[in-house]
Amino acid sequence: MKRFSWFNVTALTLGFAFLYLPMIILVIYSFNESKLVTVWAGFSTKWYGELLQNEAFLNAAWVTIKVAVFSSTLATILGTMAAYVLVRAGRFKGRTLFSGMIYAPLVMPEVITGLSLLLLFIGIGLDRGVLTIVLAHTTFAMCFVSVVVSSRLVSFDNSLEEAALDLGCTPLQAFRLVTLPIIAPAVISGWLLAFTLSLDDLVIASFTSGPSATTLPIKIFSAVRLGVSPEINALSTIMIAIVTIGVIAASLISKQASLRQQRDEQAAARG
Amino acid sequence: MAEQPVFAPWNDPSEKPLIQFQNVTKRFGDFTAIDDLTLDIFEKEFFALLGPSGCGKTTMMRMLGGFETVTNGTIKIAGQDMNKVPPNKRPVNMMFQSYALFPHLSIYENIAFGLRRTSMDKGAIDARIAEMLKLTRLEKFARRKPHQISGGQRQRVALARSLAKAPKLLLLDEPLGALDKKLRQDTQFELMDIQEKTGTTFVIVTHDQEEAMTVASRVAVMDEGLIVQVATPDAIYEAPNSTYVADFIGDVNIIEGRASQSGNKTKLSWAEGQPNIIGTTTRTFETGQTCHFAIRPEKVAISVEEPTKAANKLHGKILDIAYLGNISTYHVELPTGHIIKAQTANTRRLARRTMTWEDPVWISFTDTAGVLLDR
Numbered sequence: 001m002k003r004f005s006w007f008n009v010t011a012l013t014l015g016f017a018f019l020y021l022p023m024i025i026l027v028i029y030s031f032n033e034s035k036l037v038t039v040w041a042g043f044s045t046k047w048y049g050e051l052l053q054n055e056a057f058l059n060a061a062w063v064t065i066k067v068a069v070f071s072s073t074l075a076t077i078l079g080t081m082a083a084y085v086l087v088r089a090g091r092f093k094g095r096t097l098f099s100g101m102i103y104a105p106l107v108m109p110e111v112i113t114g115l116s117l118l119l120l121f122i123g124i125g126l127d128r129g130v131l132t133i134v135l136a137h138t139t140f141a142m143c144f145v146s147v148v149v150s151s152r153l154v155s156f157d158n159s160l161e162e163a164a165l166d167l168g169c170t171p172l173q174a175f176r177l178v179t180l181p182i183i184a185p186a187v188i189s190g191w192l193l194a195f196t197l198s199l200d201d202l203v204i205a206s207f208t209s210g211p212s213a214t215t216l217p218i219k220i221f222s223a224v225r226l227g228v229s230p231e232i233n234a235l236s237t238i239m240i241a242i243v244t245i246g247v248i249a250a251s252l253i254s255k256q257a258s259l260r261q262q263r264d265e266q267a268a269a270r271g
Numbered sequence: 272m273a274e275q276p277v278f279a280p281w282n283d284p285s286e287k288p289l290i291q292f293q294n295v296t297k298r299f300g301d302f303t304a305i306d307d308l309t310l311d312i313f314e315k316e317f318f319a320l321l322g323p324s325g326c327g328k329t330t331m332m333r334m335l336g337g338f339e340t341v342t343n344g345t346i347k348i349a350g351q352d353m354n355k356v357p358p359n360k361r362p363v364n365m366m367f368q369s370y371a372l373f374p375h376l377s378i379y380e381n382i383a384f385g386l387r388r389t390s391m392d393k394g395a396i397d398a399r400i401a402e403m404l405k406l407t408r409l410e411k412f413a414r415r416k417p418h419q420i421s422g423g424q425r426q427r428v429a430l431a432r433s434l435a436k437a438p439k440l441l442l443l444d445e446p447l448g449a450l451d452k453k454l455r456q457d458t459q460f461e462l463m464d465i466q467e468k469t470g471t472t473f474v475i476v477t478h479d480q481e482e483a484m485t486v487a488s489r490v491a492v493m494d495e496g497l498i499v500q501v502a503t504p505d506a507i508y509e510a511p512n513s514t515y516v517a518d519f520i521g522d523v524n525i526i527e528g529r530a531s532q533s534g535n536k537t538k539l540s541w542a543e544g545q546p547n548i549i550g551t552t553t554r555t556f557e558t559g560q561t562c563h564f565a566i567r568p569e570k571v572a573i574s575v576e577e578p579t580k581a582a583n584k585l586h587g588k589i590l591d592i593a594y595l596g597n598i599s600t601y602h603v604e605l606p607t608g609h610i611i612k613a614q615t616a617n618t619r620r621l622a623r624r625t626m627t628w629e630d631p632v633w634i635s636f637t638d639t640a641g642v643l644l645d646r
C-alpha cells in the first residue's frame with residue numbers, strides 16, 4: 001500500500017484542519033489592522049503594542065503565573081506525599097475510604113469545588129486574592145498529581161528503599177536519594193499537569209479570586225463578553241506561542257537526555 | 272606445623288553467640304513462615320542456610336536485617352535485642368536476592384552508596400571502591416548503569432555493595448546463583464578469604480549444597496519454617512539426623528525396616544527372605560521400632576564375586592549405569608524390588624569395565640558405613 005494514498009492525505013488534512021483551523025484564524029486576526037475582528041484590513045502588529053500598555057492584562061498574566069507556579073509546586077509536594085502513603089502503607093483500616101476521598105475531586109463538578117472553597121474562605125474570613133486562588137488550585141490539582149505519582153509508585157521495587165536503609169540511610173535520606181530520583185519523571189509530569197490545569201482554570205478561579213487579583217482566563221472571559229477585541233487575539237497568540245515553545249523545549253530536553261544516555265552506554269561498552 | 276585450634280565456638284559454653292534467635296515465630300496473616308525457631312550463630316562463622324524453595328530462608332534474613340518484624344520471640348545481635356532497632360541502625364548489611372541495585376546510579380555510585388553515609392573521607396572511599404571493583408572484577412564497568420550489564424555482573428555489583436562497608440555481619444541471599452561455575456568457585460574462595468581477613472560473620476542462603484559444603488562452618492537445613500538440623504558440613508553429610516536431611520544433602524539409599532538392638536549393633540529386618548542389615552548406632556531403638564537405614568552410594572561396594580568379609584552383602588542385578596566421567600553410579604535392583612545406588616571411582620578405562628547391564632552382582636557395605644534414623 002502506498003504511504004500517501006489520497007485517502008490518507010485527505011484524512012490527515014481534515015484531522016489537522018479540525019484541530020488547528022480555529023487557532024490559525026485566531027493567530028491571523030491578531031495581526032489585523034482593523035478594530036473589527038471579522039474584517040481584514042491589512043497586516044499590523046499594533047495590537048501587540050497596545051497589549052503591552054494594558055496594565056490590567058499584564059497584572060492578570062502576572063497573577064496567573066504566580067498562582068500556577070505556587071499551586072503546582074504545593075500540589076506536587078502534597079500529592080506525592082499522599083501517593084506515597086497510600087501505596088506504601090499497604091492495607092490499613094479505612095484505606096479504601098481514604099484513597100477514594102483523595103480521588104473524589106477528580107470527578108467532582110468544578111462548580112461545586114469552587115463553591116465549597118468559596119464558602120470555606122468566607123467562613124474563616126480569608127480575603128480573596130492570590131492566596132485563596134493558590135490554595136484552591138492546590139486542592140484540586142493535588143489529586144491529579146497523586147494519581148500520576150501513585151501509578152508510578154505501584155511498580156516501584158520496594159527492596160530498593162530497603163537496600164538504602166540497609167546501607168545506612170535514614171528513611172528520609174532513602175526517599176530523597178533513591179525513591180525520589182527514580183520517580184522524578186512522574187513527579188515532574190505531575191507538576192506540569194498541575195501547572196497547566198492552574199493556567200487554564202476559569203471556574204474555580206472565578207469563585208476564589210477577588211477584586212485585588214484576577215487571573216488571565218477570567219480577564220479574557222470577561223473581556224470577550226463585551227465583544228472580541230483584536231487585543232484578546234494578540235494575547236491568545238502569545239499564549240499559544242508560549243505553550244508551543246514549552247512543548248518543543250520539553251521534547252528537545254528529553255530527546256537530548258536519551259541521546260546522552262546512549263552516548264554513556266557506548267562509552268561504557270568501550271570500557 | 273603448629274596445630275591449628277579447631278574453630279568450633281558452638282561447642283564452647285563460655286562463648287557468647289553473635290546472633291541469637293530465641294523462639295522466633297513469623298506469621299504472614301495465618302501462614303506461619305518461621306515456626307518457633309531457636310538458633311545461635313557465633314562470631315566469625317560462615318553459616319549456611321539450606322532448604323527447599325519457600326521454606327523461610329529469605330524471611331529469616333529479612334528479620335535479621337530488620338525488614339520484617341518478628342511476630343513472637345526475640346532476635347539478638349551481640350546480646351542486644353533487635354526487635355525495635357530499624358535497619359539503618361543495625362550492624363548488618365544484606366545482599367538482596369533480587370540484588371536491588373539503584374537503577375539511577377552507576378556501578379561506581381552503587382558501591383559508594385553505603386560508604387557515603389559514613390564519615391569516611393573521599394580518598395578512603397575511592398580506594399575502598401577500587402578494591403571492591405577489583406575483587407569482583409568489575410573495573411571495566413564502573414561507569415555503567417545497572418541496566419547496561421549482565422545478570423552475573425549485577426550479582427557481583429550487589430555483592431560488592433554489601434561488602435564495601437565491611438560490616439560485622441553480612442547476610443547474603445543466594446549471592447552466587449547467577450555465576451558460572453568457575454567464577455562461582457573463585458568468588459567462594461574470595462568470600463572465605465575476606466572472612467578470614469576481616470573476621471566478618473557471614474550468613475549465606477544457597478540452593479547449592481556443594482557451595483554450602485565448601486564455604487560453611489555450619490549448615491542449617493530447613494523445612495517449612497523449621498530448622499531440621501544444624502551441624503558442620505561433614506556431620507550433616509555423614510550423620511544426618513533424619514531421612515529428610517539425608518535425602519536433601521547429596522545422594523542416599525534409604526531402606527525402611529524394623530529394628531532390634533543388641534549392644535551397639537542394630538539389626539534391621541527389612542524384607543522377607545533377605546538377611547538383616549547390621550548397623551552401628553549410639554542411639555537406642557526399641558525392638559520392633561520402625562527405623563530407616565541410610566547409606567551414601569559411595570559407601571556401597573559393588574562386585575561380581577561374592578565378597579567374603581563384608582558385614583552386609585546383598586545380591587541383585589544391574590538395572591542402570593550412570594557414567595559421570597570420574598565416577599559411575601550403578602543402580603542395582605534387589606529381588607525385593609528395592610533399588611540401591613552404588614558408586615565407584617573410574618580408575619580404569621571404560622572399555623575394560625567388567626560389569627554391564629543385567630549382570631548379577633553383589634553389593635556390600637560395612638556395619639559402620641550407614642546411619643540408622645528413627646524419622
Ligand SMILES: Nc1ncnc2c1ncn2[C@@H]1O[C@H](COP(=O)(O)OP(=O)(O)OP(=O)(O)O)[C@@H](O)[C@H]1O
Nearest residue numbers: 299302304322323324325326327328329330331368
Ligand atoms: N510478605 C509476605 N506475605 C505473605 N507471605 C510471605 C511473604 N513473604 C514470604 N512469604 C511466604 O513465606 C514463605 C517463606 O518465604 P521465603 O521468601 O522466606 O522463602 P525462601 O526460603 O527464601 O525461598 P526461595 O529459596 O525460593 O528464595 C513462603 O511460603 C512465602 O510465600
Ligand SMILES: [Mg+2]
Nearest residue numbers: 328329330368
Ligand atoms: Mg529466598
